[in-house]
Amino acid sequence: MKKLIIGGFSAICLIFANPINAQEDGKVNYSKAELNFSKLDSSPMDLALYRDKDEAPVARVIYSRPQKREREVFGKLVPYGEVWRTGANESTELTLYRDMKVADEVVAAGNYTIYTIPNEKEWTIILNKSNNTWGAYEYTDEQDLVRINVPVRKAPNTIEALSMAFEDSGNGADLLIGWDNSYVKVPFKNAK
Structure with a gap:
């Protein structure tokens, strides 16, 4: 013992x-x-979440937030006319918790990737069926579900880190994507 x-x-x-x-x-x-x-990652991960008036989740975006750091962003760091992962690191992920309407397409609840093609006056927003992708390296338009063109808007102040937020639109929400001196609004409308 x-x-x-x-x-x-x-x-x-x-x-x-x-x-x-x-x-x-x-x-x-x-x-x-x-x-x-x-x-801390130089482009930390963040999320934007939209809830309806009953506090039920409607949509969520997970993305990485690259910093401006005195660089010229659009046209240089992010080239015009090329598919962009809409952030840094992994591609930007969209989760819809219910069916939503984007452009005139009903997009079923599920997980998608958001890619964009920035240009000086408008961006093409792409909802793609691929998931768990890194950057835009694996992007293929064969997986595109919806494409919509939205106008570029002038930001009232410089946006240092890529930022996303949902704004209630009365019949859904607009996803605001902003960086440097510009932003775009992507309309998500209730499907019903």
Whole structure:
């Protein structure tokens, strides 16, 4: 019995003598006594959520927020006339919790990817059936569900980080997408 108690005590001492440490690369290091988590992503992930008057979720967008950092955004960093992931890192994800109407198309509840083709005076907004994609590298128009052109609007102030928000429109919501000195409105209307 003495050996069992001493052996158990020794094992407990060994466990507490080796504190755990999470390093920047996400691996565990058993030799340090403090935690070091990874640094904040330079284009952090964010989400915009639209709820109806009863607080039920209607639509959600998950996207990464690149920063302007004194760069010329549209026409340079984001080229005109090319398909863009509408953010950074993973492609921008749209979840519709109920059927919605975009342009004259009814889009069924489900998960989609939002791509855009920015131009100086208007953007083409693309709802695509692909999911879990990185950037626009895997984009194919064969998976397009809806395309709609929306006018570019002048922002009242500079928008440092790509930003998205829903604005109630009375019969649904407009998704506002803004960065640098411009923004667009994408109308989502109730299907019923």
